[in-house]
Amino acid sequence: CFIPGGLDCSISFVSHVLGKVCIHGRQKEILEVLVPRLTDLTKSDCIWQRICWRLVECVPDRWVEAVVLGFVQRAPGADVLSRLLGNLVVKNKKAQFVVTQKMLLLQYGHTTAVLQNLLGYLSLESLRRTLLLRVLQELLETWSSSSAVKHSPAEQQLYISKAILICLSHLKELEIESCRQELLTSMMEGVKCHLDSSLPQLQRLGMVVAESISLKINTEGPVLKFEYEEDDEIRELKSLLVQTPPFCVVPSLPDDDRSEKAGASVPLVPESNEKPHTAAPVMPDEESDAELDSDDDLIPYDMSGDKELKIKAPVYIRDCIEVLTGSRSEDVDKWEATVKALESLVRKNPAATREVSVELAKILLHLEEKTCIEGFVELRQRAQVAVLTTDPIPVAKYLTSQFYSLNYSLRQRMDILDVLVLAAQELSCPKFHGKTKHSGAQKPCIQLLPGSDSSKDWRRIVDERIKSKTRRFDMGQSRVELASRPNEFNSVAGHFFFPLIQHFDRPLTTFDLLGEDHLVLGRLVHTLAILMYLAVNTVAVTAMGKALLEFVWALRFHTDSYVRQGLLSCISSLLLSVPAERILTDMTEELLETQSWLGDVMEKDPDGDCRRLALQNLLLMENLKKKLEAVPS
DSSP: OOOOOGGGOOHHHHHHHHHOOOOOOIIHHHHHHHHHHHHTTTTSSSHHHHHHHHHHTTHHHHHHHHHHHHHHHHHHHHHHHHHHHHHHHHHHHHHHHHIIIIIIIIIIOOOOOHHHHHHHHHHHHHHHHHHHHHHHHHHHHTTTTTTHHHOOOOOHHHHHHHHHHHHHEEEEEHHHHHHHHHHHHHHHHHHHHTTSSSSSSHHHHHHHHHHHHHHHHHHSSSOOOOOOOOOOHHHHHHHHHHOOOTTTGGGGGGHHHHHHHHHHTTTHHHHHHHHHHHHHTOOOHHHHHHHHTTTSSSSOOOOOOOOOOOOOOSSSSSHHHHHHHSSGGOOOHHHHHHHHHHHHHHHHEEEEEEEHHHHHHHHHHHHOOOOOOHHHHHHHHHHHHHHHSHHHHHHHHHHHHTTTSSOOOHHHHHHHHHHHOOOOOOOOOOOGGOOOOTTTOOOOOOOOTTTTTTTGGGHHHHHHHHTTOOOSSSSSHHHHTTTHHHHHHHHHHHHHHHHHHHTTOOOOSOOOOTTOOHHHHHHHHHHHHHHHHHHOOOOEEEEEEEEHHHHHHHHHSSSHHHHHHHHHHHOOOOOOOOOOOHHHHSSSSHHHHHHHHHHHHHHHHHHHHHHHHHHHHHHHHHHHHHHHOOOOO
């Protein structure tokens, strides 16, 4: 459109219309048409750029957020966004708050492309770069805050990590030099907070961001390097650091940029080819080779016919103890053979194992890898499980007492918990005798069975799951194999459970469950949940449920999300294992208080898994009430 006669005009009315349309929910419809059109008009026309700037500057403050957010989300790149908005964030305080605070620190649902648009826009003009540095500082303060790591969801931590890496990719050398000390301080504080977390995802985020900051501030010296498994999320994060930030000239010079890259790559090929040619006359030295390799004429022995000597493993339990602890410990091959054969030997000789069960459990708990045995940790664990299932009560008493003893590492304490869980699963499912692999054995979470709120249906549901996962070639034979046997965990469940729950609030010199050792506390809580779930239909299940409910109530406000997930899993196990009549008779008041707490968790907990588990528990409680109401009095 054109204004004849060179007359001045105001577009504030159009700005008001745009703001009102966006705030009333029609943002998508209008901006899907407006943004592409303004993008084309502002490519080469500075007058249209000024018109566009005035259009967004005249939007009333109460509608600015909806307009700015729409432009940021729909602009095809940071350079386009810079043409459309100009220096709006410098001139308008509300727009500045939306761009530098709300979209980065208070919200975390925007895509990576939106973050790149937003931060790239701040980096494309000198007046806005001061805001970019301020944003980076505030992001690092949040990332390095232990309170934020504990109380914000993992999705927000990932969002902030992405924003930090994009900011780092836009920093110039002088800017990095000016804030090097602040970056170093934030890196050291932030990586500590993330490594202290019990969630592996947060630990990896801390490692990646710390590596990236170290790479930026130490361009010539050594940099931080952690060991972790890379997945798609980690690769995406690393790609944000090395990406080329978009500039205003990008749309007009794509081919020139490619030609510059191609021209820069041309001399690399001859250089790499020249290196072996220039080095060739230096490397060979016939006289020195003759002196150093004077034994090249020796004929090697023919080793093709050699056979590996097989070391015979011990055949008695006491011989195994002697090999693992006694005078023959220097015989490495014998030691390896003993470790590999110990589990089967224990299962074949239960009577002999019971005579030395506690001593053998102690040896295995302290056993360290002397040679590089493949799967040593698994072999030791399986042997411990075999000893515990062979003689449950004495060995369980020993292991649970050692869990709270002095001079044990956190790894040994968690090994004790793993062994107790695996043994309890084997004892409670005797049809799988000898097989310690279980669907939930390696996971701390509880795999809930749908519809299993009734203890009477437990056996039927387990049998159905067994049938669905068993391949049968002869139905007659399978019926003989699936004959029911007594639940061996029934008589020993209390020995596994109660000693673990007794002393959790008593700190030791080197072990504080309620303090810095919250990772072990999380594992303990999940272990108790699993033991509670496996104790269904046992004599002690009601007493276990009451003790577990008191334990959960004491820790319900714990700051670590992994611990809270375990506590909610404990409630699920209790509702699934304790008979409904006993729950309502013996735990009525506690159940009402728990229901109120679960409602708060479902609405307010920052962790998504905690909210999901709380909702699941509330549904279980509702099903429990309906079931009892349906029973005739």
